[in-house]
Amino acid sequence: MAEPTVYPKTASCICGGLAVTVTAPPQMVHACSCLDCQRSTGSAFSYSGFFAEDAVTVSGEVRSYRRTTDAGRWQEMDFCPVCGGCVFYRLQVLPKIIGVSIGCFADPGFGKPEKLFWASRRPHWFDVPAAVEPVETQ
Numbered sequence: 338m339a340e341p342t343v344y345p346k347t348a349s350c351i352c353g354g355l356a357v358t359v360t361a362p363p364q365m366v367h368a369c370s371c372l373d374c375q376r377s378t379g380s381a382f383s384y385s386g387f388f389a390e391d392a393v394t395v396s397g398e399v400r401s402y403r404r405t406t407d408a409g410r411w412q413e414m415d416f417c418p419v420c421g422g423c424v425f426y427r428l429q430v431l432p433k434i435i436g437v438s439i440g441c442f443a444d445p446g447f448g449k450p451e452k453l454f455w456a457s458r459r460p461h462w463f464d465v466p467a468a469v470e471p472v473e474t475q
């Protein structure tokens with residue numbers, strides 16, 4: 338059984354060059370199976386904790402990539418220039434909030450997502466757990 342998560346807590350890329358430390362729990366935890374999240378993570382869904390900006394400290398070298406979402410707003414992916422791991426990101430629609438890739442905490446005890454967005458785009462073999470609310474789009 339995984340231990341409950343304690344804070345402060347550090348998320349890092351696989352080479353360890355880029356890390357973020359959070360001092361408080363996330364305000365929300367979401368998963369998203371939109372095709373952009375599948376493409377950017379290389380996996381079935383993104384799994385993100387959204388933290389208040391002042392609870393987050395970034396250390397290490399970071400590169401950023403901004404894309405424009407279907408809604409016309411920017412999304413900035415912040416990743417390690419050495420290994421490419423996207424440790425955190427920012428969304429224009431959520432000012433003063435930083436999304437952290439929960440997998441980068443390497444913590445199996447981390448809280449579950451409240452919702453899976455774009456459940457309609459999830460891989461056909463993936464049954465959404467009963468404790469997670471599927472949202473068909475966004």
Ligand SMILES: [Zn+2]
Nearest residue numbers: 350352417420
């Ligand atoms: Zn790295």
Ligand SMILES: [Zn+2]
Nearest residue numbers: 369370371374
């Ligand atoms: Zn998505």
